[in-house]
Amino acid sequence: MLKITNLTKIFNGQMVLNGINLTIKPGEVVAIIGPSGGGKSTLLRCVNGLDKADEGEISLFGEHRVGMVFQQFNLFHNMNLLRNLVYPQVAVLGRSLQESEARAREMLKVMNLHGLEDKMPKHLSGGQKQRGAIARTLCMDPSMVLFDEPTSALDPENVREVLAAIKQVAAAGITTLLVTHEMSFARDVASRIIFLDQGCVLEDASAKQFFSKPKAARAKSFLENVL
Amino acid sequence: MEQYDWIWFISSGAFITLKYSIISVTLGMIIGIIIALMRITHITILRAFAIAYVSVIRGTPLLVQLSLFYFAIPAITGYSISVFAAGILAFSINSGAYLSVHIYSGINGVDQGQVEAAKALGIPYWSMMRDIVLPQAFARILPSLVNEMVNMVKESSIIAILGEADLMRRAQIVAAEQYTYMAPLLVAGGCYYVIVTILSIIAGKIEAKVYVKNN
Numbered sequence: 001m002l003k004i005t006n007l008t009k010i011f012n013g014q015m016v017l018n019g020i021n022l023t024i025k026p027g028e029v030v031a032i033i034g035p036s037g038g039g040k041s042t043l044l045r046c047v048n049g050l051d052k053a054d055e056g057e058i059s060l061f062g063e064h065r066v067g068m069v070f071q072q073f074n075l076f077h078n079m080n081l082l083r084n085l086v087y088p089q090v091a092v093l094g095r096s097l098q099e100s101e102a103r104a105r106e107m108l109k110v111m112n113l114h115g116l117e118d119k120m121p122k123h124l125s126g127g128q129k130q131r132g133a134i135a136r137t138l139c140m141d142p143s144m145v146l147f148d149e150p151t152s153a154l155d156p157e158n159v160r161e162v163l164a165a166i167k168q169v170a171a172a173g174i175t176t177l178l179v180t181h182e183m184s185f186a187r188d189v190a191s192r193i194i195f196l197d198q199g200c201v202l203e204d205a206s207a208k209q210f211f212s213k214p215k216a217a218r219a220k221s222f223l224e225n226v227l
Numbered sequence: 228m229e230q231y232d233w234i235w236f237i238s239s240g241a242f243i244t245l246k247y248s249i250i251s252v253t254l255g256m257i258i259g260i261i262i263a264l265m266r267i268t269h270i271t272i273l274r275a276f277a278i279a280y281v282s283v284i285r286g287t288p289l290l291v292q293l294s295l296f297y298f299a300i301p302a303i304t305g306y307s308i309s310v311f312a313a314g315i316l317a318f319s320i321n322s323g324a325y326l327s328v329h330i331y332s333g334i335n336g337v338d339q340g341q342v343e344a345a346k347a348l349g350i351p352y353w354s355m356m357r358d359i360v361l362p363q364a365f366a367r368i369l370p371s372l373v374n375e376m377v378n379m380v381k382e383s384s385i386i387a388i389l390g391e392a393d394l395m396r397r398a399q400i401v402a403a404e405q406y407t408y409m410a411p412l413l414v415a416g417g418c419y420y421v422i423v424t425i426l427s428i429i430a431g432k433i434e435a436k437v438y439v440k441n442n
Contacts (some may be wrong), residue, residue: 048347067347074344080364087358088348133344140348 001025001061002144002175008055010041016042018199019056024177026062026143030101031180033206035222036179039199040179044068044146047177052104055118063144063175067137073129075121075136081108081184082117085136093140100139111165127158131165142207144175151182163189183226187211195219233401237414240394241422247393251318252376263330264356277327284324290385293317297389300367310389316385322379327370333364349361366437373430377423384419395419 002024009017016120017039024030033038045051047058048066060066075084085104089095095103108114111131121129130150137145147166151159163185170176171191180186186193193210195203195218202216214220254346262359297313300306308316338358343356387396387404398415404407 050343050346065349068344070340070344070347072340074338076341076344076359077338078359078366088350089337091351091354091358092349136348 002063003059003061004047004056005059006056007043007046007053007058009039009046010054011042011053015143015199017053017166020199020201022194022201022204024144024175026175028192029176029190030178030192030194031186032177032194032196033181033183033186033222034196034202038197040196043196044148044177044179045121046219048146050178060144065139065140065142065144067142068144069130069133069137069145069147069150071152073121073126073133073153075124075129075132075218077121079119079134080120081113081124084121084132085139088136089139103139105133107138107218108132110168111135111139123160126154127161130158130162134162134165134169138169142174144177145169147176147178147180149181181226183211183223195222197222233405234413234414237394237397237401237411238418240392240397240415241418243283243386243391243393244380244419245422246312247386247391248317248376248380251322251383252379254315254319255326255375255379255415257318259326259330260361262323262327263334266331267334271325279328281324284321285328289317289321289382290388292321293385293389310386310391313389314383318379318383321382322375325378326372329368329375330361330364333368334360336367337363344382348417369430369434369437373427373434375434376430377426380422380426381419397402 004020004022007022008015020039020043029179030141032043032128034040035202039048042051046053046066050068075081075102076087079087082101083169085107086097086100089100089103090097093100105114108117111134113128113131113135116124116128116132117224121132124132131179134145134150137138150166151162154162159182163182166176166185169191176190178186178190190207193203193205193207194201195214197218203210205215210219211223214223228418262277262280266281268274293313296317297310299310301308341359341363342355345359350359383391384395386393387399392400394415398411401411405411417431
C-alpha cells in the first residue's frame with residue numbers, strides 16, 4: 001500500500017504539489033490525469049525518490065519494489081537490449097547471470113521482443129524501446145510500477161503496442177500508477193482516476209464516475225477540451 | 228655500419244619516452260576520473276579541491292611542476308627523489324588535470340535520463356558510474372583523450388632536462404659528439420612522429436569499434 005500524506009513540493013518558489021493526500025491499495029490501477037504542469041510527473045517522481053518532497057510523507061507498506069517507466073524510455077545506451085534487462089538484476093538483486101538471462105528472455109518474449117536481444121537501443125523503434133523498458137522493470141519483480149507519460153514520445157503507430165503492454169502489467173495484479181494524456185486508455189485500463197491541477201487533487205473517483213459525471217468544475221472543462 | 232650506430236642509439240630512446248608516456252597517461256587517467264568524480268559531487272570541499280587542482284595545474288608550465296617535484300620539494304623535505312619518480316609524478320598529475328576536464332564534460336554530456344533510470348532501478352551509485360555513466364562518457368570523449376595522450380608523448384621530452392636518456396636527450400648527446408644538430412634532431416623528431424602516428428592509428432581503430440558498438 002502506498003500512503004501519501006500532505007506531500008508538498010516547491011520548485012523555484014512555485015508550489016508544484018500542494019499538500020497531496022492519497023492512499024493507493026495493492027493491485028489498484030490508477031490513472032493520474034490533468035493539464036500539463038499540474039504536478040502529475042512530480043508526484044510520481046516523489047513516490048520513487050527521484051524528487052525529494054519538501055514536506056509531507058510517502059510511506060510504502062509491503063510494496064517491496066517500485067519500478068518506473070519513463071517518457072523517454074531511458075534504456076542504457078551502452079548496452080544491448082538483453083544486457084539492459086540482465087544488468088539491473090545482477091547489480092541490484094544479486095541474481096546469477098544465467099538466472100537473470102533466463103528471466104530477461106522470458107520477459108522479452110512476454111513483451112513480444114524476442115529476436116531483438118542483440119540490438120542496441122538506437123536501433124529499436126520507440127515502441128520497441130518502451131516495451132523493452134517495461135520488460136526491464138518487470139524483470140525486477142516490482143509490486144508497483146509508475147508510468148510517466150509512457151506514450152507521449154512515441155509515433156502514433158507505436159502507441160497501441162505500448163498501451164497493450166501496460167495493460168498486461170495492470171492485468172498481472174501489479175499496482176499501477178499511470179500519468180497519461182490518453183483519456184480513452186485511462187478510461188479503459190484504470191479503475192480509479194486522480195485529477196491533478198496546480199498541485200492539488202481536484203477529483204479522486206472511479207473511472208466510470210469520473211468520465212460520466214466529473215464533480216470538479218475544472219475536471220469537467222478539462223474533459224470537454226480533450227474528449 | 229658503425230657510423231650509423233648513433234641512429235639506433237637515439238631511436239632506442241623511444242622506449243624511455245614510451246615508458247614515461249604510458250605510465251603517466253595510465254596514472255593520469257585514474258587521477259582524471261577521480262578529479263572528475265570529485266567535481267560532480269555535491270560535497271563542496273571535494274568540488275573546491277577539484278576546481279583548484281585543475282586551475283593550478285593548467286595555469287602553470289609543466290617545466291615548473293617537474294622542477295618543483297625534482298628540485299624544490301626534496302630540498303625542503305630532505306627526501307631525495309629519482310628522476311623517474313619525479314617525472315612520473317609531475318606528468319601524471321599534469322595529464323590528470325587535463326584529462327579530468329574532458330572526463331567531466333563527458334559525464335555532463337551523458338543523458339540525465341540514464342542516471343534517473345539507474346536510480347529508479349535501484350542500481351548503486353558506483354555501479355552506475357562504472358557500468359553506465361563512465362562508459363558513455365568515454366565513448367563521447369575518445370578523440371580528446373587520444374589528443375591528451377599524444378600531448379603526453381611529446382611533452383614528456385622535457386624529462387631530458389633532468390638527464391633522462393629519452394629521445395630528446397639522446398639527440399642532444401649525439402649532437403654534442405658530432406657537432407651537428409640537424410641529423411640527430413631529425414631522427415628524434417622522426418621517432419616522435421612515428422609513435423604519435425601509430426598511436427593515432429590505434430586510436431582510430433578503437434574509435435571505429437566503439438562507433439560500431441554504439442550504432
